[in-house]
Amino acid sequence: MSILTIAHLTLYESRRRRIVAAALVCATAYLVVYSAGLFFVHREQLREGTALLQRQLLMSVLTLMGLYGANFLSVLFAVLLPVDTLSGEIDSGVMQTLASKPLRRADIVVGKWLGQAVLVTSYLLALSFGVILVVRVIAGPLPVRPVVALPLILMEVVLLMTVSIAGGTRLNTVTNGVTALGFYGIAFIGGWIEQIGGFAGSQAAKTVGIVASLISPADSLWRLGSYNVQPAGLRNVGALMFTTASVPTPLMVWWAAGFTVAALIFAVRSFSTRQL
Amino acid sequence: MSGLVIDTRGLRKWFGPTLAVADLSLSVRAGEIFGFLGPNGAGKTTSVKMLLSLVHADGGEGRVLGEPLGDRAVRARIGFLPEHFRFHDCLSARELLRFHGRLYGLAGSSLDMRIDRLLARVDLLEAADRPLRGYSKGMLQRAGLAQALLNDPSLVFLDEPTSGLDPLGRLLVRDIIAELRDRGTTVFLNSHLLGEVEATCDRVAFVKQGRTIHEMVLGQSSGFVDVEMRVSPIDACLLEGLSSFGGAIHHGGDGVVRMRVECEAVLPQLTRWLVGHGTSVYAVQPHRKSLEEWFVEVMGEDQRPG
Numbered sequence: 199m200s201i202l203t204i205a206h207l208t209l210y211e212s213r214r215r216r217i218v219a220a221a222l223v224c225a226t227a228y229l230v231v232y233s234a235g236l237f238f239v240h241r242e243q244l245r246e247g248t249a250l251l252q253r254q255l256l257m258s259v260l261t262l263m264g265l266y267g268a269n270f271l272s273v274l275f276a277v278l279l280p281v282d283t284l285s286g287e288i289d290s291g292v293m294q295t296l297a298s299k300p301l302r303r304a305d306i307v308v309g310k311w312l313g314q315a316v317l318v319t320s321y322l323l324a325l326s327f328g329v330i331l332v333v334r335v336i337a338g339p340l341p342v343r344p345v346v347a348l349p350l351i352l353m354e355v356v357l358l359m360t361v362s363i364a365g366g367t368r369l370n371t372v373t374n375g376v377t378a379l380g381f382y383g384i385a386f387i388g389g390w391i392e393q394i395g396g397f398a399g400s401q402a403a404k405t406v407g408i409v410a411s412l413i414s415p416a417d418s419l420w421r422l423g424s425y426n427v428q429p430a431g432l433r434n435v436g437a438l439m440f441t442t443a444s445v446p447t448p449l450m451v452w453w454a455a456g457f458t459v460a461a462l463i464f465a466v467r468s469f470s471t472r473q474l
Numbered sequence: 475m476s477g478l479v480i481d482t483r484g485l486r487k488w489f490g491p492t493l494a495v496a497d498l499s500l501s502v503r504a505g506e507i508f509g510f511l512g513p514n515g516a517g518k519t520t521s522v523k524m525l526l527s528l529v530h531a532d533g534g535e536g537r538v539l540g541e542p543l544g545d546r547a548v549r550a551r552i553g554f555l556p557e558h559f560r561f562h563d564c565l566s567a568r569e570l571l572r573f574h575g576r577l578y579g580l581a582g583s584s585l586d587m588r589i590d591r592l593l594a595r596v597d598l599l600e601a602a603d604r605p606l607r608g609y610s611k612g613m614l615q616r617a618g619l620a621q622a623l624l625n626d627p628s629l630v631f632l633d634e635p636t637s638g639l640d641p642l643g644r645l646l647v648r649d650i651i652a653e654l655r656d657r658g659t660t661v662f663l664n665s666h667l668l669g670e671v672e673a674t675c676d677r678v679a680f681v682k683q684g685r686t687i688h689e690m691v692l693g694q695s696s697g698f699v700d701v702e703m704r705v706s707p708i709d710a711c712l713l714e715g716l717s718s719f720g721g722a723i724h725h726g727g728d729g730v731v732r733m734r735v736e737c738e739a740v741l742p743q744l745t746r747w748l749v750g751h752g753t754s755v756y757a758v759q760p761h762r763k764s765l766e767e768w769f770v771e772v773m774g775e776d777q778r779p780g
Contacts, residue, residue: 203576207562214564214605291560295621298526299577300550473489474528 200301204309205316208283212317221275221317225325228271232264233332240336255429257337262424264329265344269351269420272322273382276359280314281375284366284469293474303470311363311462318355326351340429347423350451354419357458358382364465367472381414389417392446411446415454418446479504479629479660480525482536487520487529487684494520496684498534504628507651507661509675509692511668511769517684518664519557522631525662526554539629550578553627557634557664559618563607567598567617570606571624578625592620597646611638619647623654630654633664648674672765680772688772692765699738700763703731704756705748712753719744 212218239260243253284307287293296306330344361381365374388410395403411418425445478501485498495517502508512518523529525536527544541548561570568589575585593599596616606614615638622630632651636644644667651674654661665671671678672692680688701720705712708725716723720735735744741760748755763771 199579200577203573207573210569211562211564214562291556291558292562294523294528294556295554295559295561295574295618296577297528298549298552298554299574300546300548300579301577302546471530473530474523 200299200305201309201312204296204301204306205313208310208313209316212279212313217279218317221321222324224271225321225328228267228325229328229332232267232329233336236260236264236332236336254337254340257333257340258342258429261329261333261340261342261344262427264333265326265347265351265424265427266420268322268325268329269354271325272318272351272355273358273416275321276318276355277362277378277382278375279317280310280359280363281366281378282371283310283314283363285369285371285374286366288472288474289370297474303472304466307363307367307466307469308462311360311465314359314363315356318359319352322352322355323348342427342429344427347420347427350419350423350426353451353454353458354416354423357419357454357461358416360458360461360465364461364468367465367468382416384410385414385417388414389421393421411450412453415450415457418450419454422446422448422450477504478502478537479506480508480536480538480662482525482534484534485521485524485531485536486533487517487524488532494684495524495531497686498524498536498681498684499686500679502660502662504660505655505658506677507655507663507675509671509678510662510664510681511671511678511765512681513773516681518681519633520684521681522554522633522662522664526552526631550625551628553622553625553630555615555618555622555630555632555635557637559614559621561606561617561621564605566603566605567593567609567620568602570617571620574621574624580625588624588626589620592623595623595650596620612640612643615639616643616646619650623650627659629660629662631662631664634666635663636665636667636670644670668765668769678765680769682773690768698734698736698763699741700732700734700761701741701744702757702759702761703733703748704729705731706754706756712751715747715751716744719747 236257240253240257243256248256284293287296293306297303326344326348333340333344358378358381362374362378365377369377388407390407392404392407392411395401395405395407422445480500480502482498482500485495486493487495498517498521510518510521520529524531525538525543526549531543536543538545539548539551565573571589571592572585575581575589580588590599593602596619598613598616598620601609601613606617609617615635619632619635622632632647636647639647648670651661651663661674663671663675675692677689677691679686700722706729708729708731713723713725713731716731716733719740720733722732722734724732726732735741738760741758745755745758748758
């Protein structure tokens with residue numbers, strides 16, 4: 199019951215602080231720009247009489263680009279939204295009033311996690327389905343299945359959100375933001391090193407990338423998701439900006455899920471012993 | 475529970491190399507208005523936080539409302555106003571109270587009625603639906619006070635409750651504390667404003683460098699009284715006789731003897747003895763120490779402004 203009250207408070211506060219409104223405005227702006235670009239490229243292709251297969255390949259790449267943008271914006275949203283939720287309230291003294299009530303410290307952490315998971319999931323789904331809808335309306339049916347990537351991207355953003363919440367139990371707001379984004383940075387560069395290593399045939403570089411992905415498994419979820427989305431024709435092209443050459447093992451999904459649970463357990467334990 | 479609402483022995487707290495609370499040993503009885511006094515940095519707020527389990531004690535033991543420190547169920551019977559009350563400033567006072575009510579397991583029309591009653595009591599009914607960000611410091615403090623009373627607590631911790639209030643606000647808090655006393659609620663008051671403490675508390679404890687060093691009962695009929703007597707003649711026989719009525723006898727050669735007696739009830743006996751002894755009595759003037767004077771004396775001259 200207390201968990202739901204804290205989750206409700208988190209959602210209510212986000213609405214009142216106009217976080218939800220800002221997210222909606224930015225998501226709409228993103229989709230407007232994306233759809234305009236897609237529309238003009240598609241019209242030009244039609245005018246030039248590009249072959250259907252080639253046109254679909256280009257539209258598939260643009261679909262992945264749209265999803266990549268949605269993924270990236272959701273990652274930032276997932277890191278920044280909870281960055282001050284614990285540290286900020288500890289610093290301001292709000293937490294003293296909350297924690298003196300008859301509830302477990304774990305209820306506060308899990309309640310906030312739940313409320314923010316609802317927001318992050320809604321943001322990701324709004325952006326992703328927006329991209330899918332725009333592509334469908336402008337380019338018609340394509341041989342890509344963007345929906346299959348969504349559970350993995352969702353796992354990715356929830357993982358980063360959990361890390362950001364866990365950091366907030368010990369670090370101040372700015373330090374936590376820098377650390378959580380840095381954590382994503384490791385995943386991001388690790389993913390690219392693995393890709394380029396795969397493309398260049400360097401096993402050592404691939405190993406460095408895989409180790410980085412084990413430390414910070416967020417980006418490997420995106421790459422696995424984007425691989426599943428790609429049609430066979432695109433997979434044969436190899437590494438492009440938004441496609442995947444070196445495919446992470448599906449075991450990485452379990453690793454990431456365990457990582458998220460471990461981060462949440464750490465957050466609960468760390469906050470339970472925190473001096474307020 | 476032996477009538478004790480707070481019972482601690484040797485509670486201790488370190489923050490890194492700093493010993494914030496060295497030895498917190500307190501006994502607060504049910505229904506008492508208890509003042510907790512000390513200079514800045516004496517460990518008062520840390521002590522309150524230990525009693526509320528917001529910080530964990532490193533040593534000693536304690537019980538609050540009969541249960542060990544940290545008991546979650548007991549917190550349903552406790553109210554707490556922190557020193558600097560803050561809450562999400564996008565919420566209104568009514569929303570703030572509604573959320574806190576739910577955390578106490580309250581809901582529905584009974585919660586709404588209780589909120590209205592409390593908002594009226596702290597004079598915030600008109601501003602109840604405005605965001606807290608537009609509140610003055612005093613209004614925030616009053617909203618925090620309403621929050622502390624939401625669960626009709628058996629024990630209320632008020633940490634500097636009047637620090638942001640104007641004189642009318644202070645009177646309001648004083649009245650509310652009096653109402654709590656009438657209801658049998660125990661109040662643990664942490665305050666720098668000794669006048670407030672003197673006007674509201676039954677008993678006080680002084681804390682210095684994280685240690686409770688003195689406790690005393692407040693009120694008209696109790697506590698030591700200093701007496702100045704202008705008498706003649708002043709000789710060794712007189713001074714020896716006076717020692718049976720009290721202590722700290724000083725004779726400065728100005729025809730005045732100063733001493734300390736246990737209470738005002740001693741004064742008529744003392745005067746009778748002086749007359750019976752054949753001493754000429756020109757004046758007997760009792761002087762009750764203010765809490766501020768007690769504070770300075772108990773803290774010692776080595777104490778510097780915090």
